[in-house]
Amino acid sequence: MNRVTTGNVSLDLILAGGFPENSINILMGLPGTGKTILAEKVIFSNAASDRPALYLSTVSEPLDKMLRYLQEFDHFDPEKVGESVFYHDMSDVLREGGLQTFAEQVIELVKEHDPAFLVIDSFKALHAFSVSEAEFRKTLTYLMTSLSSLAITSFLVGEYSSDEVASLPEFAVADGVMELVLNKVGVKDARYLRIIKSRGSDFLSGEHAFKISASGIDVFPRLQTPPTAISYELVNKRFKTGVEVLDSMVADGFWKGASTVVFGPPGCGKTLLGLHFIFKGIEMGEKGLIATMQENPTQLHRIVSGFGWDLQEAIDSGMLELFYTSSVDVYIDEFVSQVDVRATSSGAQRILIDSLNDLEASAPSAARFRDYMYSFVQAMAARGVSLFMTSEVKDLFQSSIQTEFGISHMSDNVVLMHYLRQKSEIARAISIIKSRGSRHDPGIRRFEITSRGLSVGDRFEHWDAPYCHGE
Template identity: 40%
Template structure:
């Protein structure tokens, strides 16, 4: 997923600034290459937010057998044995590096007995004896509990910063800081970078976000970036931004057949390449069938396609494919990529990152996403979702990827979320009308940008071979 786009990197990357990789390609993308070397960095967030894991993954990524050592100092938070015991559960842990190139030690008792000023002597001795490339102090915030005054902390930090800079050592201060402490705690004044990790409760699950608050001497990708904690550390999903080059709609004149009998004629030959189409309709109107039909038509024409489902599980999708004469294995071999995510586990950042990565890796030219309403229910920030979908649609347009999004409506109402309408180049409205005991499905083209489309309502039928429009 390291191909995930950031900003216009060529114009902002500081090539003369030496970087320290984090061990996570996506986080390096956000930082435009990693942390500046020989810098002082703060990793902040509430307990359990992932700060220590981020620091330890970075340590093992930069530890070389014949290189300068990496030091991890614990203070008054947790004993070394406990820290190492939990560290051993991660896949990035390397037993051969522990005790040699990576060294853990506790300095809490020495600080408690001698005061915060002892940290200067501890750092000086470590630098002179071991010449470490990286020093991590966890928790640095806990040192405040031993301080007698702010001036004492400020003086200690001034001396520590001087030592670290003089001996070209990169430091990471890990702590349970809150946003209101940034302006009052002196370590933030000497920090070259600040990374905030947060965890928000959303229903029965948590959403985790990472934000760069400061990165001295460098540009970075701003905003909230989703992440998960896995057995290999943090999996980060950089925020998707709009492409630097806007889509040239006037160049995308190729027509894309929908695969729906009778629909292309109403669209004056089909949809335009790279455009986004929203298929609206109430339950049972045929939205999912139309979206699947669109994706399958792609692989029948030799176009790699993708179908993203939040409603139909893999078994149900296999039944859908069987109705079109395909089994899952056969469809995959022909170029159909299927992604199913349970609506219970929806996380916008991970879904968008996975979709974008698959589109780039597999050369996808058609994609169907069923359904946008599930994404809206899963998000805590509708503006964030709108921005993501807009950026995604813009990337699809630049790449020439034709997209179909389904959206459930109530009755004949269109978008209940009006901002979504602006994302659509085309809108198809599917309805079910009742006359006595008889029900009739219909289709109407509400909007088709740049197409001389039909405006009438047409009968829609679902047959054994899919949807047909009369």
């Protein structure tokens, strides 16, 4: 089956290569969801002199206004307008001649331009010009029969709601239906798209996040658990965290390709332990990726240099990639997708995510967070990539690893960093709560933060142990 690219690699992936050629597709969603932007990106990505596109606007938005805003996007090519992309305003035809005249005029324009691509925006607006449901169905049948007999890939854009899919006749005749939605997540807007229908064609199901940008749309396909998750070759090697005593507490280190989550209160050294993990890997020839929402690059450079590491040298040598995004602007779909892409392209063998709390806050629901994290952890395990994640707990002394999103049971290793107090003295402590498939020392050990990073010492004796429980 031949495909029509959407102009976006990720969206093509969702559609198994793009829209099927010569299909009739509905792009649906409430006003402001990005339907027109997507339709225009598709036609400008495909239109050529021998395969022109015909864009018909009805009564939803004035044509001159549409063209004015279109110029703000990278996909707009003014040289194509009037040469391979043809616009026609059909509002007067509808108002003066009605629905049947509109349909006849559409077919005349199709014969005149012989397009490979056709957009009618808004198609739903045609309902307002129908005298009866019978007339609309008759006109719809005439249009769809005519278009189906021609080599045209058509896009019917409309402000449809989800409950209209089962009741309006155009959805029955359409080969494909894509819904775009705009949700409120806290103070942020979150956009998602999903494929409702794709006749005779495979597609990636579920909700996929996207953003409107200068390139039109940036799509972040829903992360799926890899098909190899049930059976894949395990790497029978251990990795070093860079903290010698901690490595000795877990049978000479954690398994390579394992996931580790470090819980702890503010200021206890979670990020520092993660940096040990990354720079030890670089020392051993393993490329690393730091994905952070905590410290911006300038702050991280200062922190890293304070412990004797050279962040810039590691980046310049190609051994380290730094990915920072503000926790205010982060979306879990985009973040996880970016980490996945960057890890693959850079060949990273160790990944530090700092922190899970920011990711959980960016998710529209706890269920979506769990799904994403499970799929991501499994994907990294299947590739043999070692994953290190930080998570902050609230209490300084009564440390608890009970979380709302259940991350500890997904992880192979759980490390707890906390504080102990004895009368007027406060000390930092570290313990290993869980190490899947490995013998480990369950003792609580003292550690200090020095100019060279973390230094783990002996076990505590006769101190008040923290209250700690699992999920």
